[in-house]
Amino acid sequence: MEDPVLNRNLEEIKELHTRWTQFRDFVLTAVKSRRATPQAEMKFLELKSRIAMLQDSFMATLEHSHKTGQNIMTIVGDCILLQRVANYNDAERQKFEFDWNECYILLTEQIAHLEEEKQRLAGISEAAFKARRRKERIVAAVYNFIHSAGLKWTIVAAIIVLIVYVIPAYFYSYSAFHSMPVIKMVSLPIANYVYRPFLARDYEYRSMDWVERNKGYVTNEIFPDARASGASDLTPEFFKMNVPRSLGIQPADVPQAIELFDRHIAMEVERFLTAGIDMQFYYILFASSDDAKAFIDLARKGLDSLPQATRDAILNSTHVRRRANFVAIGIGSHALMLNGHIWRKFKFKEQQRSILEPQ
Structure with missing residues (x-):
């Protein structure tokens, strides 16, 4: 079977691979000639815009080397104008080529990986593929829920309610906590400024202290x-x-x-x-x-x-x-x-x- 999302991502990453090669050609040509025409500047700007659009699909498919993948936009951002790039010295040119090549290798590897995935899917039935995708979505949803800020805040709130209300109300009273000098420094303010005002207005004092x-x-x-x-x-x-x-x-x-x-x-x-x-x-x-x-x-x-x-x-x-x-x-x-x-x-x-x- 075929996965339309995979096919679309593969086509866009192949285009990004081509555009990335064109980007290097623009830069090296400007460095070599030490100048840039207005027409070249316009085409360079359009090329950078297209690379930025294709970057999302590329990053969405990456399972590793995310920092290298993000460097594509860092390199594009550093090359603001061809005229500025034309003034690169040898050290700057060598750094550009090193960084560019690292991203190029990652693009090539990702295309090969997606091609392999496409071939693998060709031998899988549609029902099996959909079952696998459902499983992946469930696993992802559970993972996102466990690591979500909402769950963390819910746990924190539950702990606060447990400490402030449930334990004192049903298991171990604030009066008992107040009898412990060290714990009293915490339990007394909680009882006076949280528990009594908001949860139990008539919660009694047992000492003038x-x-x-x-x-x-x-x-x-x-x-x-x-x-x-x-x-x-x-x-x-x-x-x-x-x-x-x-x-x-x-x-x-x-x-x-x-x-x-x-x-x-x-x-x-x-x-x-x-x-x-x-x-x-x-x-x-x-x-x-x-x-x-x-x-x-x-x-x-x-x-x-x-x-x-x-x-x-x-x-x-x-x-x-x-x-x-x-x-x-x-x-x-x-x-x-x-x-x-x-x-x-x-x-x-x-x-x-x-x-x-x-x-």
């Missing part, structure tokens, strides 16, 4: 004339006696709020005095995200039951943010300053409203 903090933040950014004040009296007992009511929680719900608070894992406090205003901050790790939500829901419920003026007064003197089971509470007489301090210190979203406000 795990909470995101802005280490470069200084209090003077918000309170220019502030001075730290003693916070020793801001004890858990003080919190239970005062903060629930300051947040608007109804007296009937205070025991439940205290019960939720009593299960907390950790608490930090701060106090600042600025312009005579007492600013108190409570940073609490509740036992769970559900406990944190329940505590805040009690405050929202209480605020909804209050007169508008009382509700506004509480909202203007408090600011509350939550991230999973971490709750930051600011109490003072300037909600914007409380907000500014909390979001800067713990990397909350800027300008976000207090979680107690209607969402």
